[in-house]
Amino acid sequence: MVQAVLYHKLDSVYDDITGEQYHFPKMYLSRIEQTVGDWIVYYGPVPKEKGRFYSGIAKVVSVRPDQRQDNHFYAELSGYLDFDRLVDYSESGGYEKKMFRPDGSVNGGRSVQAVRLLDPSEFAAIIHAGLANPDEWPDRVDTPGAENVAPGFGDVAQAPFVGDEQERPIITQLLNRPFRDAKFRQNIRKIYDRTCAFTGLRLINGHGRPEVEAAHIQPVEHGGSDSIQNGIALSGTVHWMFDRGLLSLGDDFSILPSRQLNYDVSHLLHRDMRARVPEAPHLRPHPHYLAWHRNEIFKH
Template sequence: MSMIVNAVFTTKVEPAYDDLPEVRYHFPKTYLNQVEAALDNWIVYYEPRRSTADLSSSGGRSAYFAVARVQSITQDAFQADHFYAHMVDYLEFSRPVPFNEGGHYYEAALRKADGSTNKGAFRRAVRNLRPHEFEAIFAAGFARIIGRDPLERSEPDRVPNSQPNFLLAADNPAPAFEHELPAVPARRIETKLVSRPFRDRAFASAVMTAYGDRCALTGLQIIDQGGRSEAEAAHVRSVAQDGPDSIRNGIAVSRTVHWMFDAGLLSIADDYTILIAKRIVPDILQDLPPLRAKLTVPARADLRPHPSYLRFHRENIFEG
């Protein structure tokens, strides 16, 4: 039996802090207790409505979009009273999960007794979760992978004095700091989240959705009668080389182009220009669908390949 304390970490498209969700989460001392409570456990990333620190900004999804595990916490050496949570096992949902879906709040503490949103609780960038709340967000985010209705509700953990799932009102909110929860056994969710087959399916689903089932290098979109795409998801920095299962570390490519990319015959510049290895003879390219001059990328900037992963591929894989 072990204590399970999950959490929500809020990060913007253009964060005011030094966040790179796949690797690190930067936060002020205000939230240290909540982050420490989630150490060695799984958290959910949430993207708010505001996409930047500017109070007038918008464009955020107001949705949970990924999970990760807090591996360690260190103090920021350069900014007083700030810390880093170092993250591992990052994995994006196959569908972003709205915080309020069909009138249902996945975090009970965000719902007032009258059914309105508890804005005071919402303003907290780090919030601890009850285990059944984390499980419900997990099930909704990976519904396509586990073959489940996104709005299907799981039963709450049967712990002493537990209340019916998702009915905790503002007059009896989930505690901001969850150490007082009774110990509950580790869930089978963790087995899925570290399983390579599950992660491969989730990664492929998220990447192919972001790229519209279209090869980013050729622009071709070929779908068979069963709805399967000829294109497939490729890691820019491979898992074997410690690359994360992140959309920003992925592109959709046709199968032949995938092989060429992994073999270092193709790569991508920071401005998304497609690079071709000098040792490729022109005749080979004539037998392929024409490569575009630049990669076709998602409209949202935060879903495009991250420069650090592109640089790794150019410096370690590309034979140009």
């Protein structure tokens, strides 16, 4: 097993779903087969940003042929997690040793390769750079004896991604559910500006912590990923209704109320019954996850 970088572009002609499947031609088959059971890093351009960036990680589960297109294959992925910041491939002198010549110039032959195998040290450096930012609004954590502390004074900051591999191995932390939940929540709250997409509510406590929650559209326990595109910011009550199928979302981001609702909640929602989602397409809920929610959770 070996780690690798996979090139991905939002408007690619390939049949990609970030964190779910990666579509590629046969020329890269031998490389991707080496990654099965190990982790890959997403890399490529980002809308409205100049340059190319590492943006997230996923684990390669298996490789299968494309039944509709000759000499093409799919890598099935799991465990996707967005970085909490875009990592420029050239920062700090560059993370991939073979990408740069001794004089610092880019190795053109290497840079055009859509699949690039990584040394463990290169993978570790990229992961540390992408998951190092602490949460600006961590959840409140009570310490022993905190029952006599005034509300809000038991707050502690989320620990950043630990750099000492001996103390806390990278892979162990990538698989750690509390760590992943915290990163998912951090990313969703940030891109939605701590505002509920369905109601427009933006309730903030005295320490700047938002009331809004990060909701998985397709829950992790049902095969959903921790991708930003599988998330949406919702206030507590709306999150409860969304998880129970009393509200859902169309591909055009129209809010869909269930006929099983025994109470008119329209006054709680945006008047035009449309969710407010990020402007950038790569940050919006993906139709793949929205369709799953409508088909599997929504009470029509």
